[in-house]
Amino acid sequence: MRVAVKVTGHLIDLCKVAHVDLEDGASIDVALSTLGIPSNQVGLVSVNGEAVSKAKRSVVLLKENDEMVVMAPLTGG
Amino acid sequence: MSWQGNILRVNLSSGDIRSEPLNMEWANDYIGERGLGTKYLWESMDPKADPMGPDNVLIFATGPLTGTNASTSGRYAVITKGPLTGAIACSNSGGKFGAELKFAGFDLLLIEGRAEKPVYLLIEGDEISLQSADKLWGKTVWETDEWIKKTHHNPLLKIATIGVAGERGVRYASVVNDLHRAAGRSGVGTVMGSKNLKAIAVRGTQGVKVKDPKRFMEVTDEMKNLLAEHTGGLTKYGTNAMMDTMQEFGGLPTRNFQEVQFDGYDKVDAKAMLATDESGHTNLLTNKACFGCTIACGRIAHIRKDHFTIQNRKEYWHASGGLEYETAFAFGPVVGVDDIDACTFAGYLMNEHGMDPISFGVTLAAAMELYEMGVISKEETDGVELRFGNAEALTIMAEKTGKQEGFGEILGLGSKLMCEKYGHPELSMTVKGQEFAGYDSRALQGMGLGYATGNRGACHLKHDTFEVDMDDQTGAGKAEPCKTSQDWTAAVDSSGLCMFTMGAWGAPEFAAQLDADTEGEWTAERLIHCGERIWNLERMFNLAAGLTKADDTLPPRLLKDPAPSGTAKGKVNELDRMLPEYYDLRGWSEDGVPTEDTLGRLGLG
Numbered sequence: 001m002r003v004a005v006k007v008t009g010h011l012i013d014l015c016k017v018a019h020v021d022l023e024d025g026a027s028i029d030v031a032l033s034t035l036g037i038p039s040n041q042v043g044l045v046s047v048n049g050e051a052v053s054k055a056k057r058s059v060v061l062l063k064e065n066d067e068m069v070v071m072a073p074l075t076g077g
Numbered sequence: 078m079s080w081q082g083n084i085l086r087v088n089l090s091s092g093d094i095r096s097e098p099l100n101m102e103w104a105n106d107y108i109g110e111r112g113l114g115t116k117y118l119w120e121s122m123d124p125k126a127d128p129m130g131p132d133n134v135l136i137f138a139t140g141p142l143t144g145t146n147a148s149t150s151g152r153y154a155v156i157t158k159g160p161l162t163g164a165i166a167c168s169n170s171g172g173k174f175g176a177e178l179k180f181a182g183f184d185l186l187l188i189e190g191r192a193e194k195p196v197y198l199l200i201e202g203d204e205i206s207l208q209s210a211d212k213l214w215g216k217t218v219w220e221t222d223e224w225i226k227k228t229h230h231n232p233l234l235k236i237a238t239i240g241v242a243g244e245r246g247v248r249y250a251s252v253v254n255d256l257h258r259a260a261g262r263s264g265v266g267t268v269m270g271s272k273n274l275k276a277i278a279v280r281g282t283q284g285v286k287v288k289d290p291k292r293f294m295e296v297t298d299e300m301k302n303l304l305a306e307h308t309g310g311l312t313k314y315g316t317n318a319m320m321d322t323m324q325e326f327g328g329l330p331t332r333n334f335q336e337v338q339f340d341g342y343d344k345v346d347a348k349a350m351l352a353t354d355e356s357g358h359t360n361l362l363t364n365k366a367c368f369g370c371t372i373a374c375g376r377i378a379h380i381r382k383d384h385f386t387i388q389n390r391k392e393y394w395h396a397s398g399g400l401e402y403e404t405a406f407a408f409g410p411v412v413g414v415d416d417i418d419a420c421t422f423a424g425y426l427m428n429e430h431g432m433d434p435i436s437f438g439v440t441l442a443a444a445m446e447l448y449e450m451g452v453i454s455k456e457e458t459d460g461v462e463l464r465f466g467n468a469e470a471l472t473i474m475a476e477k478t479g480k481q482e483g484f485g486e487i488l489g490l491g492s493k494l495m496c497e498k499y500g501h502p503e504l505s506m507t508v509k510g511q512e513f514a515g516y517d518s519r520a521l522q523g524m525g526l527g528y529a530t531g532n533r534g535a536c537h538l539k540h541d542t543f544e545v546d547m548d549d550q551t552g553a554g555k556a557e558p559c560k561t562s563q564d565w566t567a568a569v570d571s572s573g574l575c576m577f578t579m580g581a582w583g584a585p586e587f588a589a590q591l592d593a594d595t596e597g598e599w600t601a602e603r604l605i606h607c608g609e610r611i612w613n614l615e616r617m618f619n620l621a622a623g624l625t626k627a628d629d630t631l632p633p634r635l636l637k638d639p640a641p642s643g644t645a646k647g648k649v650n651e652l653d654r655m656l657p658e659y660y661d662l663r664g665w666s667e668d669g670v671p672t673e674d675t676l677g678r679l680g681l682g
Contacts, residue, residue, distance in 0.1 A: 008322040010310025012348070044326065044547040044644070051326075051644035053548045069325045074516075074543035075580055077316025077374075077402040 009072025043073035090190030109140035112571035114156030131191035140573025144179035149575035151368030171367030172258030177235035180281030192273035240431030243270035247489035249436035257398030307581035320346035327643010328520030333442035341415025406515030407438025413465030430479025439512035509534035520645035523555035552651030556658035568608030
């Protein structure tokens with residue numbers, strides 16, 4: 001299946017693709033690993049606009065044509 | 078060591094200038110900078126004093142690590158009673174001025190009274206004097222910096238000054254040092270102006286000494302390496318790298334917090350600053366570091382010469398301080414503007430005239446909402462269409478406010494007083510009178526609690542709940558990290574180092590550097606305990622000034638109007654849920670007053 005990907009902040013240096021191809025039913029953790037984005041460098045992931053907490057990244061499964069946004073951590077400034 | 082062991086007390090009313098020994102007992106209990114300045118303020122003035130009157134005290138304080146070769150050691154803080162809030166004000170800055178003050182032999186500068194005529198304070202080695210500022214009154218920050226250096230034939234002077242905004246009572250005037258670094262928030266420049274003190278110029282040659290030089294070199298080298306592993310994004314993109322995250326998250330305050338996402342965000346974000354347009358122009362020229370800093374998050378930018386803001390105005394064709402996240406938010410989404418050159422120019426004007434960009438932008442946003450409601454007329458705005466998205470209105474009003482001309486006098490009141498004047502206090506996006514930074518607290522719940530309980534009013538820099546806020550958009554479990562991070566941030570703000578190191582260094586890393594630097598045994602536990610003491614002393618100052626639990630709140634828009642979009646769509650801030658838990662964790666009464674037990678535990682009884 002194909003999932004649309006968008007990254008924010010400095011994560012653009014780690015991931016420059018607009019989509020990722022995954023096995024059906026892959027989790028968010030699997031998607032991050034496939035994209036080469038270390039989970040500890042991710043502030044939040046949303047899927048189709050819905051926030052997914054860190055604890056649920058391994059159990060929330062992606063579907064064909066989902067839109068996943070991988071957000072960098074906030075630091076203040 | 079690292080302390081010079083001296084403070085400089087200057088009474089502007091009498092002209093008396095004298096050096097006094099640093100109170101080491103206070104330094105041991107309050108670390109330095111923010112904490113030590115708060116203790117000196119508490120002991121030096123009546124908290125009920127008029128912030129714009131001669132009885133207010135203005136303190137410039139360094140930390141024990143300021144001026145050392147620890148990374149980010151350029152920090153100093155300005156502490157006073159704030160004119161926006163009537164609460165304690167503490168605003169810190171980088172650049173080189175703080176380290177230079179230390180090199181001149183002073184850990185802290187305490188200013189009392191009010192000069193009869195405008196003056197500036199000159200510290201050149203052992204020669205310290207008050208000089209007439211008659212020729213400087215009415216000049217900009219940039220003109221003042223140049224004039225003082227030329228007049229004293231000393232380009233090595235480091236200068237902290239106010240602009241015209243501070244002279245003329247803009248409530249959120251800043252103190253700008255080294256041309257474009259600022260103690261920007263809470264109107265500390267307004268207080269300086271009320272004292273007829275235009276500038277402080279310092280040249281020092283003493284250097285600093287640390288307790289254990291060999292260990293200090295080893296530990297600071299190790300810390301610099303650790304820092305480099307965590308801050309590459311800040312170096313490359315600056316803080317404005319957060320703009321697209323806030324957009325996707327749905328916490329980007331837009332059009333005076335009516336919305337939480339802004340369609341034009343990608344025209345003013347970090348990537349837009351790096352992009353080259355069709356004419357070959359790139360907004361960002363380079364980055365810049367403050368004294369001792371190995372991050373270098375500062376931005377140096379320039380504006381297209383054919384842009385309407387600077388066309389035929391060659392005085393602005395140079396490079397200067399560029400957009401950071403807060404300035405991009407304050408001149409972009411919150412006023413609905415997506416013109417990066419206009420935003421950059423507004424930033425120039427803030428530095429040139431000495432104003433807080435956050436307070437200015439959020440005040441302008443409220444004025445735009447009032448204008449679109451028909452409450453403010455075009456006649457009042459000097460013929461300017463004060464609508465959201467009008468880039469020209471942004472820059473015209475920034476200039477008018479800086480010079481205190483026309484409608485700029487109204488904007489100079491700040492959002493709270495301005496909205497009250499027009500009969501719509503509910504539209505003021507403030508806590509205790511200070512404007513919000515660029516984080517909507519319907520999406521960032523802990524941020525809302527931090528805003529509401531902030532001792533200097535709404536502030537994003539006095540706590541750190543970003544991680545828990547991103548992971549969960551409810552008020553559950555936010556009181557504890559808010560309280561804990563407030564205490565810890567108070568300690569960091571008192572060290573002389575920058576809080577942008579906090580992503581790489583925790584309490585043990587700060588303690589290791591301080592312990593090699595300064596007499597006594599410094600541990601992580603001691604630092605956090607000192608931080609809690611500092612937070613509570615600030616609270617006591619505010620309670621003595623007349624603030625109450627009723628001031629620990631948020632505007633109705635954030636408590637009643639659900640977020641219209643984003644990951645927190647439909648949510649309001651859950652302050653009612655978080656605040657009682659927060660008071661309990663702090664050891665405060667239900668009315669938000671520290672109990673006798675709490676004060677005793679912290680040595681404040």
